[in-house]
Amino acid sequence: MxxxxxxxxxxxxxxxxxxxxxxxxxxxxxxxxxxxxxxxxxxxxxxxxxxxxxxxxxxxxxxxxxxxxxxxxxxxxxxxxxxxxxxxxxxxxxxxxxxxxxxxxxxxxxxxxxxxxxxxxxxxxxxxxxxxxxxxxxxxxxxxxxxxxxxxxxxxxxxxxxxxxxxxxxxxxxxESRTRLTTEMMPAHIARIDRDRHYTFSNRRLGLVMPGRPSDLIGLHASEALGDEFYGRIAPYFARAFDGQSSVFELVDDTSGRRIRVALTPDQDGDDISGVYILSMDITQEAQARAALVQTRKRELAAQLTSGVAHDFSNLLTIILGLQSQLARMPLGEEAQKMVTATTAAVRRGGTLLDRIASISGRRELHVEPTNVTDMLKGLETLARPTLPDDIELTISTTDLDDPIILDAGAVQDGMLNLILNATHAIGNNPGAIHLTARPIRETWVEFRVTDTGPGFAPTALEHAFDPFFTTKGGEGSGLGLSMVYDQTKVAGGQLKLSNSSETGGAVVSVRLPLRKPLRPIAPRLVLLIEDNDDIRISVREMLTNMGHQVIEATSAEDAGALVDLDGLGLILSDVILDGPMTGPEFLKGLRKAGFDVPMLVMTSLPADDPRRAKAGFPVLPKPFTHGELATFLSDEVRT
CATH class of the missing domain: 3.30.450.20 (PAS domain)
Known part of the structure; x- marks a missing residue:
């Protein structure tokens, strides 16, 4: 070549x-x-x-x-x-x-x-x-x-x-145009290095794939461009490429927190290899989505396994409770009555455990919207402080998070509250401190870190803490607290890490969630809103008009059909279930087949596993939703 x-x-x-x-x-x-x-x-x-x-x-x-x-x-x-x-x-x-x-x-x-x-x-x-x-x-x-x-x-x-x-x-x-279209317009870094590992070509996009790196690379050694740490990890792949071996691999750039996929191809003419072509792509979002999908599949499998026995187990617990009630009314001795009371308490704990299993295996909706992290954590502090003993100090701080970011604020608050309660239990009756911090990691993650002055995680806990039912609280714990936080984090595409502090010896829990900045709101347009519930239609209409949109309304597919030819129609938002024989998705599919090319979205209160929702064929916004959730949904799904 x-x-x-x-x-x-x-x-x-x-x-x-x-x-x-x-x-x-x-x-x-x-x-x-x-x-x-x-x-x-x-x-x-x-x-x-x-x-x-x-x-x-x-x-x-x-x-x-x-x-x-x-x-x-x-x-x-x-x-x-x-x-x-x-x-x-x-x-x-x-x-x-x-x-x-x-x-x-x-x-x-x-x-x-x-x-x-x-x-x-x-x-x-x-x-x-x-x-x-x-x-x-x-x-x-x-x-x-x-x-x-x-x-x-x-x-x-x-x-x-x-x-x-x-x-x-x-x-x-x-x-020149063809070359630049296939290099600089690609969301990837394309480059070539010679045998001395110096760059002879670059499309100037390394800084976009790996923030903080230079963009002008011609003449630079790969270690100067990539940094010594990252170069040390990629150097063995370079050596193999110069031996004639192509490779594709993934590495995490610790500096930016991004996951990078790299493809190396030898520049070979016969037996002579004069250089190596490099293709690097930022696949952080892909990896986050992949992790979320894997966790969702695990949860669906758990739901299938649980649903098969939950009904019979509930019936069995009901029978046991009934028998214990009969025993409690009999003239038994004091020791026997204690056994009846203990058995009854155990059965009730079994019922509580079933509820928690259902919550962890059930499919949870994400409710994301622009969130001010500082305000959210102030609300968390209000919830957490009454649960803390007087001799345990809670401090919460944020760094460089003045602007709103896209989060499921409710899930984050639940998870942080769970971690604070776990830390409180770890400190026990001793005086101590819990510190919650929030900060961005480059432009890739927002990290919530909870540290305490307790004894820290035991080696067994570090290995099994995310396993359902694993607990170090003896009979007082269900073993589902951390596994639920882990589940919520993974579903959001995040990462959860446990460690012990080298300074205090206490536990450190790090929750990293994808850092998403709110997209620019979509431009005002004429919206056809199709909803058969009067109260919901009025509420959604007010949300849309507050965003600057004009709204026309219909309660059925038949009514909406008379409105779709209006000049300037720019968006259709329909409920799944409507008055009349036709559902919202059926109506929208008919419009798409007829050549209508305006954005079409649906909303519903149906559960995620309902076939009518699962087969909608259009982006779905679950009800109920807030003004912020609707604005975020429209920004994500509608291209201006």
Whole structure:
């Protein structure tokens, strides 16, 4: 492949040298990328100014010092003005007379990656004819005739050269556009390193995939670009690539918290490997969604296993409670009565356990909306403080979270309250402290960390704490607290980690959730709202109008069918179950089949596993929802 690129470059240069006009291409930093032979000959430039990488400013300075631009006064000021004009990257055409008396036209065209292609044409014969025509034709008729013939011949040659030049410009622009479309417009970093691990090509997107890294990589060693820690982990894969082995792998960038998928492909020509091509993509959101899906499947499996026995187990507990009630009314001895009381309490704990199993295995809805973390944690503090002993201090702090982020605030509060109660139990009757902090991790995660001054996690707890029913509280614990927090975190696409503090020895629980900033609200539009419940329809209409939308209403698919042809209709929001024989999704599918292309969304109070909801075929907003949840749902699902 490297040989093919070299051959193509040589052929391209040879073709440019055949063009009669001078041509130069400078990159976005005004460094020479390509210059044909005529470019050097026309301006009599030294070799170092026509070598790729030569600075545009050096060429202007050389010509100005030689007097090619005439009297310019302050040369450095003149050079700066020309550089500033070039950096504006505006197309231009100009004509100027050089010191040798020749007149040239200069035509500049910006390239899409902010570079320049410029064509220089010697138009001295044309200017000579114009001068002669302005003279007295009766005195100069012979000269005019001579120059007219000379000019006609020159124009014919110029037309031919122009045709070739235009084709070359078209091909250069097309090649450049194709290359950039397949590199810089991709949500990935594409690069090549040589055998010394220095970058020879980069599409300048490393900083987007791995925040904090440089974007201009040409000439940098991979360790400089990636950082020593990340380079140390990827270096073995580089070594294998230079041995001829392609690979695809995933690594977590500890600096940014992002998960990166990397593909390495040797640049191989026969047995010779001159470099390695690198494709890097940020798959953090994909990994978060993957983790959430895995956890959802686990929960669905648990629900299937539980539902099969829950009914019979409930019946069995009911029978046992009935028998214990009969025993309690019999004239038994004191010891027997104690046994009856203990058995009854155990049965009631079994019923409570069933409720908790149902809550952990059941499918929980996410209710996300823009949330001010500081305000949310103030509400949590109000809930938590009454449950704490007087000698346990609770402190809550946030860092760099002044702006709202997208969260399921209720789930986060439940989880943090659970962790605070666990910490309280761990501290026991001793004085102690619990500290809850919230902070962003780059632009990838928001981390909630709960630390306490208790004895910390035992090795067994660190290994099994997320297992349902595992507890260190003896008979007082159900073993479902941490597993429920783990479940809520995973369903949201987050991470949960346990450790012990190296300073206090107490427990440390870190909950990381995807850091999502609210999207810009969708532009106001005309919304068709289809809802058969009057109270709900009025409530949703007020939410939509408060967002700036205009709303027209219908209670059935039949009523809505008469409204869909209104000019300016920009969104349809329908309930799943409507008055009449047709459901909301059936109506919307009919519109889609008929060619309506406005965004179509549904809302419902049906449970997630109800077939009518599961097969809706459109984005679903579960009821009830708040104004913020509706706004977030519309921003996520509607593209303006």
């Amino acid at each position: 490297g040989q093919n690129i070299t051959e193509t470059s040589a052929l391209t240069q040879a073709g440019l040298n055949l063009i009669q006009q001078a041509l130069s291409i400078y990159d976005r930093k005004l460094r020479l990328a390509v210059g044909n032979r005529q470019f050097q000959n026309m301006f009599d430039l030294p070799d170092h100014l026509v070598t790729p990488g030569a600075e545009f400013s050096d060429t202007v300075r050389f010509l100005a010092e030689r007097g090619d631009y005439g009297a310019v006064g302050d040369i450095e000021a003149f050079v700066k003005s020309r550089v500033d004009q070039a950096l504006a990257f505006e197309p231009h055409y100009m004509e100027r007379t050089r010191a040798n008396g020749h007149v040239i036209s200069v035509e500049g065209h910006p390239l899409s990656q902010s570079g320049w292609v410029t064509v220089y044409t010697d138009i001295t014969p044309i200017k000579r004819q114009e001068a002669l025509l302005r003279a007295r034709s009766e005195e100069l008729s012979d000269q005019v005739l001579s120059y007219t013939e000379e000019l006609a011949q020159t124009n014919r040659a110029l037309a031919s050269a122009n045709a070739a030049l235009e084709e070359t410009k078209r091909e250069l622009t097309e090649m």
